[in-house]
Amino acid sequence: MSRTIAESVTPPGPPAGSRLGRIAWHWRNNSKRELWFAWYTTVVFYNIFFIVFFPVTHAQPPPHPYWSDAQVAYWFNHDHDGLIIGFAIIFAVAAMTAPQNALIAYSMRRMSVSRAFGYSYLVMYSLSALPGMLLLCVVLSVGALRPGRDPAQLHWLYDFGFLSFTGTMGIFLLGSLVWMLAILLDKNRVLPKWFGYLNLCNALTEVVVAPAWIFHRGVFSWNGLISWWINMVVFGIYTGAFITLLRNMILREDFGDGPLPDIKKNPEATASALAGTAQ
Amino acid sequence: MTGAAQAGPRPGVAGQPPGKGTGEPATAIPGQPDMWVLVLFEALVFTAYFAVYLFHRSAHSELFLRSQATLNPWLGTLDTLLLLASSLFMLRCVQAARAGAFRPALTSACITAFLGAGFLASKITEWVLLVHGGHGFTSNEFFAYYFFLTGIHFLHLLIGFVVIGVIIYQLRGPARRSRELVETCATYWHTVDLLWVLIFSLLYVVR
Amino acid sequence: MRRADGELILFWTLPALAVIWVSAFLLFPGFTHPMSPSMTAAQVAGFYRDPAHLSRIRYSMILFNWFGVGLIPMLMLLVMQVRRMAHRTPILSYCLLGCTAGGPTVFLFADLFWLLAAFQPGRDPQLTLMFNDLAWMTFTAVVPFLIGQSLILALAIYLDRPDRPVFRRWVAHFNVMVAAALVPAAFTGLALSGPMAWNGLLPFWVKNIAIAAWIAVMSIALGQNIYRQRADGSDQRVTEEAVAA
Amino acid sequence: MNAQAKRRSLTTWLILSAITLGYLALDRSADDHGAYRASSVVTTTAILLALVKARLIFREFMQVRNAPALLCRLTDLWVLLIGAVLLGSYFTGLAVR
Numbered sequence: 001m002s003r004t005i006a007e008s009v010t011p012p013g014p015p016a017g018s019r020l021g022r023i024a025w026h027w028r029n030n031s032k033r034e035l036w037f038a039w040y041t042t043v044v045f046y047n048i049f050f051i052v053f054f055p056v057t058h059a060q061p062p063p064h065p066y067w068s069d070a071q072v073a074y075w076f077n078h079d080h081d082g083l084i085i086g087f088a089i090i091f092a093v094a095a096m097t098a099p100q101n102a103l104i105a106y107s108m109r110r111m112s113v114s115r116a117f118g119y120s121y122l123v124m125y126s127l128s129a130l131p132g133m134l135l136l137c138v139v140l141s142v143g144a145l146r147p148g149r150d151p152a153q154l155h156w157l158y159d160f161g162f163l164s165f166t167g168t169m170g171i172f173l174l175g176s177l178v179w180m181l182a183i184l185l186d187k188n189r190v191l192p193k194w195f196g197y198l199n200l201c202n203a204l205t206e207v208v209v210a211p212a213w214i215f216h217r218g219v220f221s222w223n224g225l226i227s228w229w230i231n232m233v234v235f236g237i238y239t240g241a242f243i244t245l246l247r248n249m250i251l252r253e254d255f256g257d258g259p260l261p262d263i264k265k266n267p268e269a270t271a272s273a274l275a276g277t278a279q
Numbered sequence: 280m281t282g283a284a285q286a287g288p289r290p291g292v293a294g295q296p297p298g299k300g301t302g303e304p305a306t307a308i309p310g311q312p313d314m315w316v317l318v319l320f321e322a323l324v325f326t327a328y329f330a331v332y333l334f335h336r337s338a339h340s341e342l343f344l345r346s347q348a349t350l351n352p353w354l355g356t357l358d359t360l361l362l363l364a365s366s367l368f369m370l371r372c373v374q375a376a377r378a379g380a381f382r383p384a385l386t387s388a389c390i391t392a393f394l395g396a397g398f399l400a401s402k403i404t405e406w407v408l409l410v411h412g413g414h415g416f417t418s419n420e421f422f423a424y425y426f427f428l429t430g431i432h433f434l435h436l437l438i439g440f441v442v443i444g445v446i447i448y449q450l451r452g453p454a455r456r457s458r459e460l461v462e463t464c465a466t467y468w469h470t471v472d473l474l475w476v477l478i479f480s481l482l483y484v485v486r
Numbered sequence: 487m488r489r490a491d492g493e494l495i496l497f498w499t500l501p502a503l504a505v506i507w508v509s510a511f512l513l514f515p516g517f518t519h520p521m522s523p524s525m526t527a528a529q530v531a532g533f534y535r536d537p538a539h540l541s542r543i544r545y546s547m548i549l550f551n552w553f554g555v556g557l558i559p560m561l562m563l564l565v566m567q568v569r570r571m572a573h574r575t576p577i578l579s580y581c582l583l584g585c586t587a588g589g590p591t592v593f594l595f596a597d598l599f600w601l602l603a604a605f606q607p608g609r610d611p612q613l614t615l616m617f618n619d620l621a622w623m624t625f626t627a628v629v630p631f632l633i634g635q636s637l638i639l640a641l642a643i644y645l646d647r648p649d650r651p652v653f654r655r656w657v658a659h660f661n662v663m664v665a666a667a668l669v670p671a672a673f674t675g676l677a678l679s680g681p682m683a684w685n686g687l688l689p690f691w692v693k694n695i696a697i698a699a700w701i702a703v704m705s706i707a708l709g710q711n712i713y714r715q716r717a718d719g720s721d722q723r724v725t726e727e728a729v730a731a
Numbered sequence: 732m733n734a735q736a737k738r739r740s741l742t743t744w745l746i747l748s749a750i751t752l753g754y755l756a757l758d759r760s761a762d763d764h765g766a767y768r769a770s771s772v773v774t775t776t777a778i779l780l781a782l783v784k785a786r787l788i789f790r791e792f793m794q795v796r797n798a799p800a801l802l803c804r805l806t807d808l809w810v811l812l813i814g815a816v817l818l819g820s821y822f823t824g825l826a827v828r
Contacts, residue, residue, distance in 0.1 A: 034577045084675040091672035095634020102580030126587035194313035309794045330820040337824030344767040367744040469793045480781035486770040
């Protein structure tokens with residue numbers, strides 16, 4: 001990657017005109033546009049994810065693992081349209097996870113650690129979309145596709161979907177640990193150390209979901225108080241933290257390979273940090 | 280974790296009253312302030328686990344009491360004493376490292392690890408005895424909580440051994456010896472002790 | 487100096503891959519007359535039990551298995567092209583790498599379900615129907631990584647240096663069009679018959695023709711690039727940078 | 732190493748261990764010839780003693796007593812919080828059974 005291109009052509013700052021004009025300016029001139037693309041994609045994706053999984057499909061919070069065949073069949077038929085349309089949206093946009101993983105891998109690339117960390121994370125999380133989300137979407141869509149299917153088979157699809165979604169946290173467990181190690185070893189101050197430790201907290205809650213393979217009811221089942229609710233709160237805090245921190249990282253990015261500078265306090269400097277013109 | 284060593288002057292050092300004449304340094308957060316995010320966050324997560332456990336426990340107290348009677352309170356007490364002693368030696372290690380006495384600090388760190396290993400051995404013994412007695416993770420609600428809480432604590436303790444490894448690595452190399460890192464790691468180890476103290480009283484003593 | 491040796495060899499695996507692909511497509515009896523989702527369980531079971539079909543299903547799906555993974559080197563060559571673009575960061579090539587890992591894996595799952603249905607055709611017709619549904623749903627609807635790689639490639643080209651681009655502008659426009667053509671396939675679960683069903687116009691014909699066109703057009707554009715870069719030596723310079731970066 | 736600090740840590744450890752052994756007596760007090768019985772008194776005492784131990788570990792072992800006031804307050808707040816939550820969930824559980 002050439003490190004000197006954008007400098008010569010960058011005007012001092014975005015125009016004060018309309019919102020559209022500013023976006024167009026950033027599209028053409030912002031040297032951090034690739035980073036901002038990845039960051040905004042991440043934010044938009046989590047919003048879509050939340051809307052689809054919670055209100056549209058009712059796949060989260062997960063329904064009970066102890067339901068009978070008839071109850072499962074009723075659930076599929078009751079939420080038929082939501083399941084089909086919601087998961088169709090996910091099928092269309094699921095690749096938005098790629099820019100997110102790329103941005104996180106980039107954060108590790110910016111650190112003073114081996115490239116192996118970023119690549120490990122990238123590969124783990126690229127594959128994670130499948131067991132972590134898409135398999136659930138496929139099998140629940142198939143379940144909703146034919147309302148008249150044998151309830152026992154619907155039940156099998158239901159178990160398959162939710163267990164693949166909840167029970168395959170090894171990727172997230174090890175991915176968090178890779179990120180944690182990179183942050184703690186880093187000397188470039190890309191992300192704060194406390195977030196490294198928060199990665200450990202997140203990794204530990206990914207262990208706690210493992211009993212979902214064993215219990216059909218109670219706090220350790222796939223929608224249980226400990227295995228789902230407490231984990232979801234931790235995951236929510238973790239996600240909110242890294243989205244904010246990645247934004248700060250982009251603001252501070254100077255495209256060098258030394259320590260990342262702090263965000264400057266005065267507004268002019270912030271504007272230039274936003275556009276990446278400070279060098 | 281060596282990166283933290285260059286973090287510069289730590290916040291909170293200046294303008295605070297001195298440490299109550301015990302010869303310890305003036306007011307400062309021991310280790311990286313960042314580690315306290317983990318301590319307080321894990322403390323809150325465990326608070327949630329404990330609340331769920333206690334609620335279910337008092338709602339089904341007969342089953343819990345009957346199952347609890349199969350636990351050996353002596354083993355639980357032994358575990359607690361081992362971890363408390365390990366914490367004492369961890370504190371010794373920090374105090375020695377602070378005073379620049381790196382050999383005694385190293386010895387204390389090794390004793391800490393040894394006591395921690397004793398805890399692991401005692402815990403595994405207890406688990407094996409329970410499983411042989413027919414009490415597994417899925418036997419009933421009490422044992423689900425018992426194996427979950429002791430298991431997740433066990434995992435924290437295993438991470439604690441990595442942490443002691445970092446301390447020993449720091450103390451052995453004359454070029455390293457980051458006081459901040461030793462204190463940070465010690466804070467983690469004490470957290471494991473702290474959580475066990477709570478788990479012990481909630482699993483073995485509470486009626 | 488580090489040469490980008492071997493890119494041409496990887497590139498020329500494409501004709502072999504095309505042969506596998508076309509023969510597998512024609513061999514699978516469920517593609518030449520796309521199977522309707524409104525078929526009953528008995529009809530679907532009959533499809534797999536038909537002795538004239540069974541061998542063709544199995545052999546075609548074994549071939550498809552090879553095709554899906556065989557496409558990865560071509561996608562990697564595209565990643566290398568994105569690395570050679572005038573970007574400040576490797577983010578877009580990372581994105582493309584991510585999509586590359588996901589796409590063939592999804593395809594592999596569809597393949598697996600078809601082969602499972604064909605392995606024991608004597609199974610309860612309801613079960614055969616379910617495996618058939620899983621296969622078609624995965625094959626048709628799970629297009630996110632194909633959409634993603636087209637859009638990311640388009641974005642990468644748009645953000646490239648305009649005076650000396652790696653790919654020309656029309657390649658980006660073409661990729662956006664392909665992505666748009668793939669979107670309706672995601673919604674195939676909405677209908678069991680008509681143009682939105684998985685044997686219908688949009689999810690089957692438009693989608694698969696778009697994929698075929700994408701592979702064909704991108705192969706040609708890629709080939710031209712690789713030959714041009716070898717001729718003017720820009721492959722060496724940038725590969726070296728990419729490795730050092 | 733400072734002798735006073737050493738003595739202080741040893742005292743802390745002795746107190747903590749004594750409380751731990753005290754649990755054994757508490758453990759017996761509620762039992763009816765070996766059979767365990769529910770007891771709110773034992774539960775409350777056990778929780779309160781655990782909190783005393785937790786605070787001692789914070790203050791002495793983790794040296795929060797020398798830390799800035801914010802950390803002191805945060806740890807104390809947590810001790811109060813977990814005390815309220817634990818007793819609250821225990822007694823709520825009793826009430827809804």
